[in-house]
Amino acid sequence: MDVLACLKRVPETGAKIVLTEDQQDIDTTNLGFTMSPHEECGIEEAVQIAEETGGSATALTLGGEEAKEQVRTALAMQADDGVLLEKDGAEWDPQNVAAAIANYIEDRMAEDGFDLLVFGNESADAGNYQVGVRVAEQLDLPIVTSIKDLEVNEEAGTVTAEREVGGGSEVYELDLPAVVAVKEGLNEPRYASMRARMRARKQTVESVPVEKEHEAGLEKVRLETPEKDEGTAEILGEGPEAVPEIMRVLRELEVL
Amino acid sequence: MILTFVEHEAGVPEDTTLEALTFARDVADQTDSAIEAVVFGDEGPAVADEVGAYGVGAVHAVSHPDLDTYAPEAWGESVSQLVDELSPEAVIAPGSDRGHEVLAHTAAKRDLAMAANCLEVEAGDSYELTRQRWGGTLLEHARLSGETKLLSAAPNEISAEPADDGGEAAVQEFEPDLEESDLRVQISSIEESDEEGIPLGEARTVVSGGRGVGSPEGFDKLEELADLLDAAIGSSRAAVNEGWRSHDDQIGQTGTKISPKLYIPCGISGAVQHMVGCKGAENIMAINTDPEAAIIQKAEYAVIGDLHEVVPELNEAIREETGQ
Structure with missing residues (x-):
């Protein structure tokens, strides 16, 4: 089976998020980059399915030239091919992102195609919750989102997907080709070895230039860090000597 | 309309x-x-x-x-x-x-x-x-x-x-x-969970551990504390990545969001992704060696100290008081 998994390059934020002066982005001067956690599981799943079925796993992202770094991480995780839909300039709205990805897949579907498309349920940064669904709708493929368990049945040409709900899970069965939007916890992404990283650095990442199709219906105006009431913690003590004070608070909050 | x-x-x-x-x-x-x-x-x-x-x-x-x-x-x-x-x-x-x-x-x-x-x-x-x-x-x-x-x-x-x-x-x-x-896409069946204990998302008290716990065994004392308080147990993403806990325990942006009356994070620094998962908590009581840790800044109560020293003594005190 041939699987395509999409990923997004996002900054590796720490304990505090600092914005750029124009409030348009996170100040990444001192930050590294990674891929969104849901998508890391998506890549791992694609690679596992490719390994089990003797097929291929392709990693795709939409971003600037620098996003090749995360595609190479996917290659180091044993994805076979990497694709960058290369745009320049500021962040795109989800409608334009989905259209560019769907257009590319449509072209590929006319050739060899994919059996399964894997998206992260939502990106770690923008969190728009819609790109996978929009791509599936444009390609007229079935999709299910919020998936934490996935099983492909190649012979039957189906995929079984589970979504966690309170007290259990909902099971969905989709005919292939299909689209799934997955969540972290789906699997344990492998650690890419130094050797794999070195090899991935030499692999070619196909670069396809893309343009916006239409005006953004959802436009970012500016970002803001929410105000927090910080530094108000009551210090109960240091080390085990704090235990009587802890007990007092437990009693006050009626958790004992 | x-x-x-x-x-x-x-x-x-x-x-x-x-x-x-x-x-x-x-x-x-x-x-x-x-x-x-x-x-x-x-x-x-x-x-x-x-x-x-x-x-x-x-x-x-x-x-x-x-x-x-x-x-x-x-x-x-x-x-x-x-x-x-x-x-x-x-x-x-x-x-x-x-x-x-x-x-x-x-x-x-x-x-x-x-x-x-x-x-x-x-x-x-x-x-x-x-x-x-x-x-x-x-x-x-x-x-x-x-x-x-x-x-x-x-x-x-x-x-x-x-x-x-x-x-x-x-x-x-x-x-x-x-x-x-x-x-073409609809629920084909529903599976009941066989998990025991209190679901993390619904628990009134939650005890959790992070990198500071140091090992899978380190969680034993936190499990004990959770038992004594009828609490659910959780963890940070760091502890899951280390392989100490399963992802089901993860509290945070890509894990479970909790809203207990009291949340007790032990050895968790408080990265923004973790705080997103516990911002629904009414009270946070952080146990951490680092007084400058972000989690202390966001907590209502803080204990500055090593969880490996504090938690066993706390468990003992609760046992004495409640006769458990």
Whole structure:
């Protein structure tokens, strides 16, 4: 089976998020980059399915030239091919992102195609919750989102997907080709070895230039860090000597 | 008119739906509009009894002979057909799995923009809105345009309040025109969880551990504390990545969101992604060696010390007091 998994390059934020002066982005001067956690599981799943079925796993992202770094991480995780839909300039709205990805897949579907498309349920940064669904709708493929368990049945040409709900899970069965939007916890992404990283650095990442199709219906105006009431913690003590004070608070909050 | 997507369990609206209705009412007040609701399943009348108090004037109860369980694309198509029929200025959904999934289908089918997890709206020709990014650690001011505005209300952020002038909601049946392809994705079965103990998301007290726990065995004393307090046990992403705990225990942006009365994070530094998962906690009591740790800044109570020394003594004290 041939699987395509999409990923997004996002900054590796720490304990505090600092914005750029124009409030348009996170100040990444001192930050590294990674891929969104849901998508890391998506890549791992694609690679596992490719390994089990003797097929291929392709990693795709939409971003600037620098996003090749995360595609190479996917290659180091044993994805076979990497694709960058290369745009320049500021962040795109989800409608334009989905259209560019769907257009590319449509072209590929006319050739060899994919059996399964894997998206992260939502990106770690923008969190728009819609790109996978929009791509599936444009390609007229079935999709299910919020998936934490996935099983492909190649012979039957189906995929079984589970979504966690309170007290259990909902099971969905989709005919292939299909689209799934997955969540972290789906699997344990492998650690890419130094050797794999070195090899991935030499692999070619196909670069396809893309343009916006239409005006953004959802436009970012500016970002803001929410105000927090910080530094108000009551210090109960240091080390085990704090235990009587802890007990007092437990009693006050009626958790004992 | 503002159309709100209602999620319910046997006719009782989910909390996130009541929040979305409260959010919708704020938008409706600004534009002097009515609020109506779309409900799937046979419980339309029961839902109408509940949502009238939130200012809903009419409930559109969607039914179709082939629609007997959750089917995201068919639901999205049905909402889209209701938009054709009713021409609402906006469709508002709760920021839940289903809310986002159904709304995204409607958005794609109608080629409309959609804004997820909104907190505030200033309604005009376009909507000037505030929405969550990074699970709520960052806010985005955005402009949403389009003939019909599609947006979801951020869950657990808006306090659900009935309307001052609430009343009765009328029930109107709606049968969508569905094709076979609309029904290709639907729930085929439901599996009950065999997990024991208190679910993390619902626990009243939560004890959790992070990198500072140091090993899988290090969690033994935290498990003991959780047992003594009838608490659920959680962990940070760092502890999951180390392989010490399963992802089911993870609290944070890509794990479980908790809202206990008391949260006791031990050896957790408090990265923003973790704080997103526990911001629903009423009280945080952090145990950490580093007085400068971010989690101390965000806690109500703090113990500066090594969890490996503090927790065993605490367990002993609780045992003495409660006779467990």
